[in-house]
Amino acid sequence: MALPAQQIPKWFYSVKIRNFITIMQFRNQLMRPRKTTLHGLLALPEQSSGNFFHWRFKSYRTSSIWNGSQAPSSTRQENISAQDTHPPSLNKLQLKTEVTNFDSQISLEELEDLPPVSPLQQISEEDAVQIVAEPPLPPASFTLRDYVDRSETLQKLVLLGVNLSKLEKRPGVGTLLLRLDFENDIQKILLFLKDIGVEDNQLGAFLTKNYIILTEDLENLRTRVAYLESKKFSKTDISRMIVNAPYLLSFPVDRLDNRLGFFQKELGLNVQKTRDLVIRLPRLLTGSLEPVKENMKVYQLQLGFKRNEIQHMVTRIPKILTANKRKLTETFDYVHNVMSLPHHIIVKFPQVFNSKLLKIKERHSFLTYLGRAQYDPQKPNYISLDKLVSIPDEVFCKEVAKASLQDFEIFLKTL
Template sequence: MAAACAQLCLRSRGLCSTASTWQHYLQVRHCIIVTKESAKISNGLFISGSHTGFQTRLKWKQQMCHYNDFTAKYLTTKAKENKYTEDLSRTDIVAYKATHMPTTDPQPISQNKISLDLDAAGEFSALEEISDEEAVSISIPSSMPSASTSLRDYVDKSETLAKLVQLGVNLFKLEQKPNVGSMLLRLDFNTDVAPRLLFLKEIGVEDSRFSYIITHNPFILTESLENLQARVNYLKSKKFSSETVASMVSRAPHLLNFSVKRIDNRLAFYQQQLKLSASNTRNILARLPRLLCGSLEPVKENLKVCQIELGFKENEIQHIVIAVPKVLTANKRKLTQTFDFLHNTMKVPHYLITKFPQVLNTKYLRLRERHLFLEYLGKAQYDPTLPNYISLDRLVSLPDDTFCTELALATLEDFYLFQKML
């Protein structure tokens, strides 16, 4: 009942206040209009004369005094109304609490609890000075960056990336590959990475090769252990020794990502294309295991180049490939350029190139400089049936100082001076 009466009083009081406000507005507006008119008259716009001007000024002062008195009365009345409204509001709050709030007394709060709450509040104050030891001990919850273009932003947040960096893995190379960064962040080191590393160690891969393998083939961390073991068992069934398998995996990181069927097809391809025995095929692949991982198209093209463009016979190609397997993956332009200089400039026949196939794998500039220097000295003689014969193998394999003293019979300074003249 008290609350209803209080609300009714507030409404009636608000109406009275509104009416008084409107009355004050009308009176002030009247005063302003009269003041403006008086000002006009005093300026002499319509009436002139000293007596009239004096009466006008007197009337204007009376109007202003009346206006000031009325304004003061209004402000005093408004302050009383606000105080009365505030008192009524407090009465309503008390009445509401008495009606709706439970009558049971609240539990007393002990002094100890109050002191604990104050201490807890003070502990997290941003204005309180703390010591250096306390500042260092503050732990900040780690949070993964929502997006980044570099894996280094996640190293401090990801245990897997931190352990891979400790192993020596090159994160810069990994982040250049599509989808590798998100894949690594999803891996758990203990359940995903560690078992694969233990597997590599068990098959004979050295610890120092782990970083090279993961840097070049991070997807080995997603292969199942059963598939990895099956591929290793297949290579061993083809009479590759355990040491050879470990060496092949270390130098060809993608090897264990290929299925058993694909590896078997590659072995059959090289044996059929080169018409080699199983032993020679294993020998080639053990020395250059990336032949099992790369594309077969460059290999087919190089075999055709050696046979059609360079003019080697089938048995000569077999001998060259067994001695230098890199010929199968060599750059076609480089291979033809080196052969052209050997055969057409140095006048070396096919059978001598077949006998020393390492010359096809040498740098073209190295071969050209040494031949021209020998030719300048009159010692460029590569026919084994003639005197002062110079072996092609020694021509390209010896270091500069040995080449000068043993083959060219000149000083190293002379050779360097000749190189500047080219």
């Protein structure tokens, strides 16, 4: 009578681990362990580190095929006589009747259709201690570190150089990343970024700043790149803009078009100068326009620059459009009122607004102390603002102040 399929799992779990140990000890005693068989039916395991239940399933397949082949009676008699040549220890295994009877009555199809073992199935304490269970994933966590070992997506993002410690501080980002599949969701975005010129060593920093691009539709991204190309931006310019302003491709075409139109209109620039402006500072297309509008009013109303002067300064140093309003006014007040530099000289050296005011004060005071603070290009010993604010201290002391660096450091202690 065939064994019911429902009893097979119970039979598997009733086998003791010590039986496996006994079998392995017997295997080590044989001269040719890979070719030895038990009663011509049961092949011993070939690897000492194997799974016991996998070995039993392998034994089942071997016996079933042998029994189903209907070997001649003479062959069976040879197998029966061969068993007498085995050591007496084989009789201790008591597997002949147990395995042969089960295997001869169960087909492969029945074994494949076995129901899953119930979680309520009782097992012995010896079997229970062999179970190795991984700790469950926490239902909620403040860090992605708890999920990296289980998430292929997070592991590959780390290999790309993505800083997960920064991303996990943003609300909802961890959940978003865990739901993404690397092969289906992320890989196509990475290939797209590489196609438009983003280097491998830039991908990590890029995705750390703009992880939202991983959820963007690929066709939308291609449409935005095509728009920039239609505005005569080269591929090199586009890749440089995307790296310096990672959120650029997250804005729709109509917003990008409005931003370009705004700078062209407000600054009175032609198409080429507008293009050069955003290439040098692409954040103008992604950042807020409020600081830009405020600074435009500061240059015109508070500082007294003319429109064409503002155009010249902006095209030379685009960062002054987004500079801090207080820093602009304090720098201009010191350069214009203390150093007595007129507007037309400041316009020629707009980098003064990007320099630290403390450095300007220290160097001007030192030149005044030496009697060399002369900024009029029409007079001898003229010192330009560029040399005043741009060169290192060693060069400044040697070429401009005509003094030693030690003298300059001693003077600074008196301030």
